Amino acid sequence: MVQLTRIYTRGGDKGKTSLGTGQRVEKHDLRVAAYGSVDEANAVIGLARLHTAGDAEAEGMLARIQNDLFDLGADLCTPEVEGETRERLRIVASQVERLEREIDAMNARLAPLKSFILPGGTPASAWLHLARTVVRRAERDMTALARRDSLNQEALRYINRLSDHLFVMARHLNDDGARDVLWTPGATR
Numbered sequence: 135m136v137q138l139t140r141i142y143t144r145g146g147d148k149g150k151t152s153l154g155t156g157q158r159v160e161k162h163d164l165r166v167a168a169y170g171s172v173d174e175a176n177a178v179i180g181l182a183r184l185h186t187a188g189d190a191e192a193e194g195m196l197a198r199i200q201n202d203l204f205d206l207g208a209d210l211c212t213p214e215v216e217g218e219t220r221e222r223l224r225i226v227a228s229q230v231e232r233l234e235r236e237i238d239a240m241n242a243r244l245a246p247l248k249s250f251i252l253p254g255g256t257p258a259s260a261w262l263h264l265a266r267t268v269v270r271r272a273e274r275d276m277t278a279l280a281r282r283d284s285l286n287q288e289a290l291r292y293i294n295r296l297s298d299h300l301f302v303m304a305r306h307l308n309d310d311g312a313r314d315v316l317w318t319p320g321a322t323r
Contacts, residue, residue, distance in 0.1 A: 154212030154222070164279040169210040171272035172293075175265055176203040179300075182261035185307075192258070192307060195236055199296065202229055206289055210276070214284045225289040233295040240306045251301075254315040255308035262304035269297045 145151070150158045151166060159166060179196055186192045208223040253263030273293045279285055305311045 168275035169207045171275050175268040178265040185258035225292045230291045233299045240302045244311045250317040252315040255313040258307040259304040262300045266300040
């Protein structure tokens with residue numbers, strides 16, 4: 135486990151930070167941007183959780199996702215090293231599969247969409263739509279990183295599935311879609 139006794143180290147004062155391997159990189163490095171976006175998504179999900187009282191199912195799913203996102207951050211901040219024997223924390227297929235099962239279960243209760251959805255409805259739903267957009271940015275950051283460096287493919291699958299999960303959960307928390315705000319193309323012309 136991690137034990138932090140001091141929060142500031144002064145190690146980043148010159149624009150660099152340490153990865154999980156100890157390697158020093160610029161704070162604007164693609165890898166740092168990727169796990170920074172994941173961290174931001176986690177914070178927005180925390181805000182959404184403030185509005186899920188009374189829905190133990192949603193609360194449980196979001197709690198697991200927040201923990202997964204710390205796993206994903208650990209995965210991203212520790213580059214894969216060929217021949218390394220030390221086992222590193224990585225996103226695994228079972229985490230992706232759990233998201234898929236949860237998506238399918240929630241989606242089975244929803245009416246099919248007939249339009250795109252505008253972020254809104256309930257506060258929890260609105261926050262989840264924001265979290266979904268941050269997750270999409272994290273996915274763009276991760277795919278850019280994957281063009282340069284080796285990246286855990288399960289991590290890429292996880293982040294892709296997560297945005298779908300948050301979208302479906304946002305609908306679930308809008309009274310199973312009854313409070314969805316639908317886009318009306320050209321309505322304000």
